[in-house]
Amino acid sequence: MALEFFSTASFLRGTQCDKSLFLHVNYPELRDKDTEPKSSVKQRRVAAAKLTGHLFPEGVFAGVDITGSCEDSFELTKKHMKNSVKTIYNACFVYENLFCIVDVLNRENGYWKTYGVWNSDESDDTMILSGAHQYYVIARCGVRVDDFLTVTYKTKMDSGNKMHMDYNIQSIRERIVFLQERIEDKINHQFKILKKSLIPDILTGEHCRIPKKCDYFDYCRFSGSMNK
Numbered sequence: 001m002a003l004e005f006f007s008t009a010s011f012l013r014g015t016q017c018d019k020s021l022f023l024h025v026n027y028p029e030l031r032d033k034d035t036e037p038k039s040s041v042k043q044r045r046v047a048a049a050k051l052t053g054h055l056f057p058e059g060v061f062a063g064v065d066i067t068g069s070c071e072d073s074f075e076l077t078k079k080h081m082k083n084s085v086k087t088i089y090n091a092c093f094v095y096e097n098l099f100c101i102v103d104v105l106n107r108e109n110g111y112w113k114t115y116g117v118w119n120s121d122e123s124d125d126t127m128i129l130s131g132a133h134q135y136y137v138i139a140r141c142g143v144r145v146d147d148f149l150t151v152t153y154k155t156k157m158d159s160g161n162k163m164h165m166d167y168n169i170q171s172i173r174e175r176i177v178f179l180q181e182r183i184e185d186k187i188n189h190q191f192k193i194l195k196k197s198l199i200p201d202i203l204t205g206e207h208c209r210i211p212k213k214c215d216y217f218d219y220c221r222f223s224g225s226m227n228k
C-alpha cells in the first residue's frame with residue numbers, strides 16, 4: 001500500500017468501489033482524463049469560498065496547502081483551538097494513518113462545531129459518510145466537537161451573469177453517530193483491500209455512476225476483468 005495517510009476522500013471512494021480505491025492508491029496514472037469542465041470546477045470553488053467567507057468571516061487557515069503536511073496541519077489546528085481562535089478553515093485531524101479535513105471548525109458559545117460546505121448536487125449519502133468519517137477520526141484524536149453540520153448551497157446566474165446563492169444548514173450529528181460501527185467495519189475492510197497485491201476483479205455496472213461517475217471508468221471498460 002503506497003498510501004501514507006488515508007483521507008476522507010479515499011474512504012468515500014472505497015465505499016463506492018474496492019477497485020476504485022485500489023487503483024487510486026496504486027495506479028493513479030490510469031485515471032481517466034477530467035470530464036468536468038474546468039470552468040464548472042472553478043465556479044463551484046468560488047461559490048463555496050464566497051459562502052464560507054459570508055457565513056464565517058475572519059477565520060484562520062490550517063490546511064495542508066499552507067503547512068505542507070498533514071501532521072503540521074493537525075498541530076496548527078490544535079494550536080488554534082487551544083488559543084480559542086473562533087473560526088478555523090480547513091481544520092485537520094490525524095489519527096494513526098487516518099486523516100480528515102473539515103471545511104470550517106467554528107467555536108460558538110464555548111462549543112466547537114464543524115461545517116462541511118457542499119454543492120446541492122452532492123448526494124445525501126456522500127455528505128453523511130463524509131461527516132461520519134470525520135467524526136470517527138476526530139473522536140479518536142481526543143478532540144471534543146459538539147456538533148457536525150452541513151451547509152448545502154445552490155447557485156444560479158442571472159441574465160447579467162451575476163451569481164445568486166441559496167443555502168441550507170442542518171445538523172447531521174445524530175445520523176453520523178449512529179453509523180460509527182459501520183464506519184469502523186468499512187475502514188477495516190478497505191485496509192484489507194489495500195494490503196492485497198492484485199487489482200480487485202470487479203466489472204463495471206451501476207455502481208460506477210452512483211453516487212458519482214468513477215474516474216477509472218474508461219480504464220475498467222477497456223480492461224474488463226483482467227488484472228494488469
Ligand code: SF4
Pocket residue numbers: 016017018019020021023202203204205207208209214215216217218220221
Ligand atoms: S469504473 Fe466501476 S468497477 Fe471500475 S473502478 Fe470505477 S467503480 Fe469500480
